[in-house]
Amino acid sequence: MRTKSLLLAACLSFAPASAALAQTVTGSGVVPATAANSAGRAIGFAAEAPAGGALVIVMTDAVLPPLDGAPLTGAERQAVTAAIAAADYKGEAGSTLSLRGIGAHSRILLVGAGAAPSSLALAEAGGKAAQELANEAQPVTVAGAYGDAAAADVAYGFALGQYRFDRYKTVDRKAVPTGAVTLLGANPAAAKAAFDGRWQPLADGVRLSRDLANEPANIIYPESFVARVREAFAGVGGVSIEVLDEAAMRKLGMGTLVGVGQGSPRGSRLLLVRYRGGGASDSPLAFVGKGITFDSGGISLKPGAGMWDMKGDMSGAASAVGAVLSLAKSRAPVHVVGVAALAENMPDGNAQRPGDITRTMSGKTIEMLNSDAEGRLVLADANEYVAGAYKPRAIVNIATLTGAIVGALDDQYAGLFARDEKLAAALLAAGTASGEELWRMPLHKNYAEKIKSDIADIRNIAPSQGPGASIGAHVIGFFVDEATPWAHLDIAGVNQADKATPLVPKGMSGFGVRLLDELARSGA
Incomplete structure (x- = not known):
């Protein structure tokens, strides 16, 4: 719904400044001839x-x-x-x-x-x-x-x-x-072995997340996001990739994910990247990320100021797959699946309207009061699909979900919402160890009352003011079985840096890759 720029700005049309950008066109997107960014000094x-x-x-x-x-x-x-x-x-x-x-x-x-x-x-x-x-x-x-x-x-x-x-x-x-x-x-050989085996793969995962989030929305949209991820994982062992297009998702009844993207000519996708290392458990740990490649707000159109920032509303999905890349390239003995719920939220004549009822693949219904609260909708179907198809031992959602979390925590912490105390403790510890810190936020049962609907199972927002970040978390958690350990990370305040810090240059931060990598390795 919001990234760090709370009041968002005019939708800018990105025009490549040079004919050196080859016109490989998919829909209205222009893909540069060379996607690789400099990795810097050897x-x-x-x-x-x-x-x-x-x-x-x-x-x-x-x-x-x-x-x-x-x-x-x-x-x-x-x-x-x-x-x-x-x-x-x-x-x-x-x-x-x-x-x-x-x-x-x-x-x-x-x-x-x-x-x-x-x-x-x-x-x-x-x-x-x-x-x-x-x-x-x-x-x-x-x-x-x-x-x-x-x-x-x-x-x-x-x-x-x-x-x-x-x-x-x-x-x-x-x-x-x-x-x-x-x-x-x-002992340079020992240092090189440690770097090549652990730290270089993690830096590669962070770079993938930053690159995806920094790209403009005419370059990275659901289909090209999938292509870029396939390229990043080419030749990496122990990895399988599954992609559902709109036809497949409609057949499965995934109305909330498809519904968010139906106002855009660029079709939605559900991308799942699975890595299973040697000796890992049968049940994976699932990282499920919000992947709104551009968020105009849909019919509930955002204000113009800063709307360009909404190219980064897929940072959660970018970091989910970035963490899997790090774990896979380092051959970590873990079993994980990274999920990217990909859609472009646009306001054309086919877009869903405030007041519409949407249905997830399980048959649960949502009264969609605000089309700018779309992240929780795409995550609903993504959570249900990964739970049914992959039987994860825990699900961690990661999303630039609300402006409310920015008001509460600014850019110092991501918000952590969790129903499972062990998972919450493991995430907090992983945040401290990785330098991507979290702050525990409440999931009070009374907040759930605010999203009850008279005509559907739930609403996607509270019709009156309330604790917006907690309400968003409650909506997402409604679509995860109570028996499954579940947590949600709201990264709207930390997905980009307004000024450089030692490990994060100015721009999209790749927040979550280091944290989720550490969580998986901790054995939690």
Whole structure:
């Protein structure tokens, strides 16, 4: 229903600025000839630093570490130590000190990780370094006060922090740095194995989510979303992909998902990506994401200001499949299914009207009072389908669902709604460990009274004011059997960043990939 921009703006028509964007047309969508975005600097590991370029030193206090393998002469060490003292630099988490003119280095950048840094703190130091050096063309060497294995954590942060999405810029586009980044350590083979086996796949999953959400709605719509996901999973073992088109969904009676998209010429889709690792349980953990590739509000049209932001109303679906990509590429011993409920919510003469009754595949009915409360409708059919076809041991919904959650939590937390205490505790722990934090919100039984309908099973909104985020969660939960552990994450306040943080450059955040990856690995 809402992403972070609560009062939404004029629907802008995206016109490619260059004939270099090949006109591969599906419906009215224009697909660029090259979809791949730059992955940034190549990341490697070594015991000795290559010559030249920039040097990053990860600090945990004010004392310059030994830096074995780093090309610093005695005189250069003295100069850096003097600069640390002059600046009263303490190596606190998130702090930086940039030095130039010392030796042959184009730049020496000190990045603080804080005392006894955690894996997440080291990753954030790496992300901070990547952003500080975004416009440095030279190769980068990273050394510092971390153990050999922790070099992989720093590299992971660098991979997340260097993300950029500017593929459509033809004027004033900043050059992509081509110089590699090399992390120093006594055992580079061990660091590389840790990075390649765990952290690079996770960075790939986050990148997939960010790319899908950053794309304009004339590029990513239900059909092209499916195509992009198929491309991302090509050659990845243990994966199966199922896609239901509109004809298949109508045959199954999935009226709520199809109904949301019936005002658009672009047909709706239900995408399910299943990964089963070795030794995993028979019952998967299901991540079910809202995938509204553009949300005009339908007949209940949104205000014009900021409507362009609604290209990101599929961030939940993007992160659901991104988490599965991470788990599959790292060959995690888990069984998961990522579900994307994909539709474009548009207001033409065939669009559903406020007051219409829609029916899910189970036969349950919804009085649709507001067509801009569409996320809960597509998730209703998606939840019922995955429950019947895949028999998951738990279902976690993830959606940019309500502006109300933004008013409650701003951009600091995603809202967590859960009926199962063990699942709620596992999600909260996964949020803390991954750095994608959640705040538990209420599912009071009295809120459910507000969505009772006189002519159908439920309404999709409360007809009078109330706790909007909790009411939205109640609507979604109505379509999940009480015996199934279920939780809902409202990510409307955190799916994009207005300003950069170490692991999240400005733009679509990919929120949820790291969290769901951690949840699956925790064995909850």
